[in-house]
Amino acid sequence: MTKSHALRNQEKVRSRIEQNLKRRYRKEKIFRGFGIASIVFGLLCVAVLLTDIIYKGHGAFFQHYLQLEVQYDPETLGIEQVDESALALANFDGVIKDAMKARFPEARDRRARRELYSIPSTDAPFALRDRLQQAPQLLGERETIWVMVDDDVDAFIKSLDEIEGGFRGRVSERKAGWLMSLYESGELQNRFNTQFFTSGDSREPEQAGIKAALVGSALTLLVTLALSFPIGVAAAVYLEEFAPKNRWTDLIEVNINNLAAVPSIVFGLLGLAIFINFFELPRSAPLIGGLVLTLMTLPTIIISSRAAIKAVPPSIREAAMGMGASRIQVVFHHVLPLAMPGMLTGAIIGLAQALGETAPLLMIGMVAFIVDVPTGITDPATVLPVQIFLWADSPERAFIEKTSAAIMVLLAFLITMNLGAVWLRKKLERRW
Amino acid sequence: MNSIATAVSMPETAVQEGTDVDHKIEYPATTVGAPFVDKAKLRMRGIDVFYGDKQAIHNVSLDIGQHEVVAMIGPSGCGKSTFLRCLNRMNDTIEGCRVSGDIQLDGEQINGASVDVVPLRARVGMVFQKPNPFPKTIYENVAYGPRIHGLASRRAELDEIVETSLTRAGLWNEVKDRLDQPGTGLSGGQQQRLCIARAIAVSPEVILMDEPCSALDPIATARIEELISELRENFTIAIVTHSMQQAARVSQRTAYFHLGNLVEVNDTERVFTNPEHALTEAYITGRFG
Incomplete structure (x- = not known):
């Protein structure tokens, strides 16, 4: 009696499971379908964007x-x-x-x-x-x-x-x-239009080139990298490895997270007030652009560097400290080498953001019409996204293709930068 | 009103945390057995350890003799690892951890804010529960300590230190042809022996081992135990272990910890055959643990 009851019960359970199984698989399928659909949508958008830009812009490379x-x-x-x-x-x-x-x-x-x-x-x-x-x-x-x-x-x-x-x-x-x-x-x-790559901006579309903006962007990013990476990493190391955990450090952490979400034009206003009006640094120069973008990228770099440092297993720190390494030695011999790939990724994300930034640079005068290619970080310059903005705003028909061509150059710059980062990462990453 | 309630509930909590045995057996006011020896390498008196407000170690006093292996056993959470970490100040690295009491290494005070932990940790080495070689080559793992302490002025000297340390750790023959390969590529047992080689490369006087075999298979465990017996000739060793058999095999004296108290310290043989304290007996006969 009880045996047959148990048997019946088992059968019931099995049929229930089978019934549910179908539903479970269907749900899984739907979920996977959503995922694939979103990826396809994303790829489609990128494809449309790229074809449009290339279609419109390829003409600018010929004259x-x-x-x-x-x-x-x-x-x-x-x-x-x-x-x-x-x-x-x-x-x-x-x-x-x-x-x-x-x-x-x-x-x-x-x-x-x-x-x-x-x-x-x-x-x-x-x-x-x-x-x-x-x-x-x-x-x-x-x-x-x-x-x-x-x-x-x-x-x-x-x-x-x-x-x-x-x-x-x-x-x-x-x-x-x-x-x-x-x-x-x-x-x-x-x-082939070599002049597009060898000259600066011009009122005449056929004479306008991208070189000034390209060099301006490179110089600005150089300043940004040189300032934001060391400062960001130093701040992250201090906050993670040395700072006591108290109300002050909590406050700093909250503020860093908030700063990462501040609209970039605010940093431009800050740069205008401090660097130009107070310190009287030369306006429109990559130096100030770099300083302003440093302010903007610092939170990103600090946050990602801290995450990279946190990801270093504590057992490595313990092992080093157990050997009698001082805290500085623990950081420089073990933590930083292991966290470096993650930090670099953060820095590149920050720099890519900085490369595409226009708004804060408008505030510090990098929107000026500049014909000469800058030779140093204190020369007046413009940057790629601002150049795109300026050309998109020009009435001449020929500037349409110039605008798209400039976008292509900007994307190529970005891709080169990211490839460099991937290469660096691969080189530094230890695989064990 | 509130404070009375807390006061009343406290003994109850204590009972809940313990086991049935606690009802019948009284805690010793002092440790029973023979916690002290004449020629002590390490002398600990009245050690209290706090994690924030929570006290993890209560007034523990113990001596560890020269060239002696002392095993520390006890149920999980009894504070034996915490106690071990006091001996090379590793508890300093834990936020909110406070150690008070007297700890002397060769008669020299080592507990206190004014003591430099860097030379101390060179004298008191440590091997951890989970093998934790650096993500560097085998050579670099062993050479790290001598390098940071500046023990070798020439490359040949460093090579010699690496070779002797690996030989003493019984690893040389297995790795001599691949010193430039990552230490993390070794098997678990080899990794732990590499960690031991790394620890002895700076010629410490004391080696602390925190459950060094708990992540290893029986064969690797046997090798480490063999190694501990060999190392005893040159080093003083304090080992925390969960395995009573291991404690019986490798140690001369055994200390039994219970809920942050040091209950009994005696010769290992005595502890496992004729324990003095009822709690020790309850533990080694497997009534709790």
């Missing part, structure tokens, strides 16, 4: 050049020999105009001439000057050279593949006709 047959006529140039002062005054503009006139003799009235002259970039006379400076023997000779075209022209030619008849914009029908004839005869050529 159309115009073939011109120029004559370095001393009369037109108004110089007799090639030297510094003569070149500064020489009328290279006239040489270009002559070459354009010779190519399109049909343009006779003033209006047509003006349109004709606007085909080459305003940079073209400077290119000629550089050429003549390099090769003074060319004075009085004829030569075929390639010069950059104006951004409107460049945009028109580039749009030929996409829009039937091309995007004309400010280009008149007559000018478009000339351009088509130049394009078909191969006198307009698409070339």
